[in-house]
Amino acid sequence: xxxxxxxxxxxxxxxxxxxxxxxxxxxxxxxxxxxxxxxxxxxxxxxxxxxxxxxxxxxxxxxxxxxxxxxxxxxxxxxxxxxxxxxxxxxxxxxxxxxxxxxxxxxxxxxxxxxxxxxxxxxxxxxxxxxxxxxxxxxxxxxxxxxxxxxxxxxxxxxxxxxxxxxxxxxxxxxxxxxxxxxxxxxxxxxxxxxxxxxxxxxxxxxxxxxxxxxxxxxxxxxxxxxxxxxxxxxxxxxxxxxxxxxxxxxxxxxxxxxxxxxxxxxxxxxxxxxxxxxxxxxxxxxxxxxxxxxxxxxxxxxxxxxxxxxxxxxxxxxxxxxxxxxxxxxxxxxxxxxxxxxxxxxxxxxxxxxxxxxxxxxxxxxxxxxxxxxxxxxxxxxxxxxxxxxxxxxxx
Amino acid sequence: xxxxxxxxxxxxxxxxxxxxxxxxxxxxxxxxxxxxxxxxxxxxxxxxxxxxxxxxxxxxxxxxxxxxxxxxxxxxxxxxxxxxxxxxxxxxxxxxxxxxxxxxxxxxxxxxxxxxxxxxxxxxxxxxxxxxxxxxxxxxxxxxxxxxxxxxxxxxxxxxxxxxxxxxxxxxxxxxxxxxxxxxxxxxxxxxxxxxxxxxxxxxxxxxxxxxxxxxxxxxxxxxxxxxxxxx
Numbered sequence: 136x137x138x139x140x141x142x143x144x145x146x147x148x149x150x151x152x153x154x155x156x157x158x159x160x161x162x163x164x165x166x167x168x169x170x171x172x173x174x175x176x177x178x179x180x181x182x183x184x185x186x187x188x189x190x191x192x193x194x195x196x197x198x199x200x201x202x203x204x205x206x207x208x209x210x211x212x213x214x215x216x217x218x219x220x221x222x223x224x225x226x227x228x229x230x231x232x233x234x235x236x237x238x239x240x241x242x243x244x245x246x247x248x249x250x251x252x253x254x255x256x257x258x259x260x261x262x263x264x265x266x267x268x269x270x271x272x273x274x275x276x277x278x279x280x281x282x283x284x285x286x287x288x289x290x291x292x293x294x295x296x297x298x299x300x301x302x303x304x305x306x307x308x309x310x311x312x313x314x315x316x317x318x319x320x321x322x323x324x325x326x327x328x329x330x331x332x333x334x335x336x337x338x339x340x341x342x343x344x345x346x347x348x349x350x351x352x353x354x355x356x357x358x359x360x361x362x363x364x365x366x367x368x369x370x371x372x373x374x375x376x377x378x379x380x381x382x383x384x385x386x387x388x389x390x391x392x393x394x395x396x397x398x399x400x401x402x403x404x405x406x407x408x409x410x411x412x413x414x415x416x417x418x419x420x421x422x423x424x425x426x427x428x429x430x431x432x433x434x435x436x437x438x439x440x441x442x443x444x445x446x447x448x449x450x451x452x453x454x455x456x457x458x459x460x461x462x463x464x465x466x467x468x469x470x471x472x473x474x475x476x477x478x479x480x481x482x483x484x485x486x487x488x489x490x491x492x493x494x495x496x497x498x499x500x501x502x503x504x505x506x507x508x509x510x511x512x513x514x515x516x517x518x519x520x521x522x523x524x525x526x527x528x529x530x531x532x
Numbered sequence: 533x534x535x536x537x538x539x540x541x542x543x544x545x546x547x548x549x550x551x552x553x554x555x556x557x558x559x560x561x562x563x564x565x566x567x568x569x570x571x572x573x574x575x576x577x578x579x580x581x582x583x584x585x586x587x588x589x590x591x592x593x594x595x596x597x598x599x600x601x602x603x604x605x606x607x608x609x610x611x612x613x614x615x616x617x618x619x620x621x622x623x624x625x626x627x628x629x630x631x632x633x634x635x636x637x638x639x640x641x642x643x644x645x646x647x648x649x650x651x652x653x654x655x656x657x658x659x660x661x662x663x664x665x666x667x668x669x670x671x672x673x674x675x676x677x678x679x680x681x682x683x684x685x686x687x688x689x690x691x692x693x694x695x696x697x698x699x700x701x702x703x704x705x706x707x708x709x710x711x712x713x714x715x716x717x718x719x720x721x722x723x724x725x726x727x728x729x730x731x732x733x734x735x736x737x738x739x740x741x742x743x744x745x746x747x748x749x750x751x752x753x754x755x756x757x758x759x760x761x762x763x764x
Contacts, residue, residue: 141649142646144651151633428629430642435645436612526593528586531627
């Protein structure tokens with residue numbers, strides 16, 4: 136035990152004996168680990184948010200399908216679905232993309248009946264759109280910051296359709312630090328959204344609340360519904376109901392797919408990183424060979440020298456993993472995942488203006504530490520073993 | 533039954549390959565160093581003294597012949613056994629290689645690390661042995677700040693720190709002024725008086741006075757008696 140402790144101390148000292156080599160090795164390992172850690176943290180953050188959204192969402196989401204493709208739902212369907220036994224509430228919703236400001240900043244406009252505002256919407260300032268008032272908007276704090284919007288600000292027309300175009304007024308700003316999508320969200324009344332998107336008499340989907348015990352019956356009943364509303368000549372619109380479980384399966388799939396792609400890229404980086412670290416751990420090799428030869432000459436065995444290099448590698452790997460985790464936290468937090476966010480969030484700027492969700496989960500961090508250890512140990516032990524295999528006098532001569 | 537010699541070499545040879553062709557650095561050397569002896573090997577530079585010492589303490593593999601340290605055949609020994617044998621031999625290198633960034637006391641006690649000797653005890657032993665060679669004030673100094681003569685004495689201190697039964701020193705007084713050389717001679721004399729077997733390669737005639745046996749090494753061949761190059 137005392138031998139191990141002494142060799143461990145000597146290995147720890149070796150980290151400082153070769154500061155350049157140690158720094159280069161840590162830098163190489165961090166370069167390999169950092170993008171992977173950041174990417175996985177975003178994937179986990181998005182998954183968490185997706186699961187939360189599903190958990191807090193409606194019991195059933197009813198969408199329209201025409202000839203197998205998504206289609207708007209005629210508002211007549213609200214009454215039809217409401218009439219199904221077990222249904223407690225049906226809320227029509229319109230969702231669409233708009234572009235705001237001189238820079239065409241993308242935002243998502245959500246229109247809901249003013250008496251069905253989503254629970255948990257916390258206003259920082261102002262009020263919600265009033266019943267009967269038109270073109271009143273509530274914007275997320277991040278979006279307001281980016282577009283320099285304040286309560287009372289008037290937005291020039293950002294759409295044009297058969298109904299013309301109108302100036303909108305910001306009446307409130309809501310807190311948007313947490314859910315990613317709320318960062319670029321604009322809430323308004325159902326009627327205003329219908330005007331903006333020229334979707335009179337239509338909704339993007341229906342949010343349905345049901346008696347829990349009857350949920351499957353309601354779902355089957357929705358599936359059996361015939362055409363929703365009158366045929367407009369393009370074919371009948373039929374209903375498709377998604378439960379929370381369906382959504383839970385569908386929503387993370389995309390995130391997990393991107394996580395898989397990231398892992399694949401990372402494996403590639405790992406394959407490149409391994410020889411890189413092998414080379415860098417050879418940095419200062421001449422001095423290291425001389426040191427190893429001296430240790431062997433004074434009676435150290437090859438196993439002693441390798442054990443010392445092993446302890447040195449453990450320290451370097453722990454240091455590299457800790458630095459990678461720390462930098463990942465800074466990258467994802469204050470720097471808002473600049474550069475890597477777009478991999479997971481199509482449409483997001485390379486330097487996002489909203490906070491990107493992330494969670495540095497323990498398993499990827501441990502995995503990263505393990506990989507750092509393997510990278511450093513393989514490189515370090517290989518070069519040390521090579522040095523230890525040469526007769527000491529040959530090196531010291 | 534008599535105890536084996538401290539050091540034995542039988543028909544020892546070492547051939548180097550170089551750009552100029554093969555060079556025989558050590559040729560058919562047979563030598564027996566009894567326990568407690570003080571052997572001095574003299575000879576001109578390039579005569580093969582350093583190579584011979586490297587072969588005797590298992591730092592180099594011979595091309596032919598065999599070496600026994602305390603009866604243990606180095607040729608038959610595994611790598612681990614060779615390491616164990618090196619631990620029983622104190623070897624003071626010519627050129628005095630050091631680990632640059634380690635303080636002197638840690639350089640001196642490198643051999644004690646795998647034995648698990650605690651740092652405090654290692655430092656105490658280093659202080660004692662450095663004081664013996666006149667470097668008590670340089671315990672915490674870095675080797676890169678020492679002169680050649682001081683480094684030579686650090687190397688001798690490292691050879692002595694484990695109190696080995698066999699001490700082998702290559703030119704231990706080569707870079708030293710007279711006062712320092714006298715101190716080193718005194719240390720070697722004390723070690724010999726304590727029963728340590730000492731083998732020294734040197735040009736210094738002063739060491740011959742301590743010898744119980746002298747050899748001359750020239751063109752790789754060893755013969756009994758000091759060479760003229762030793763000045764004695």
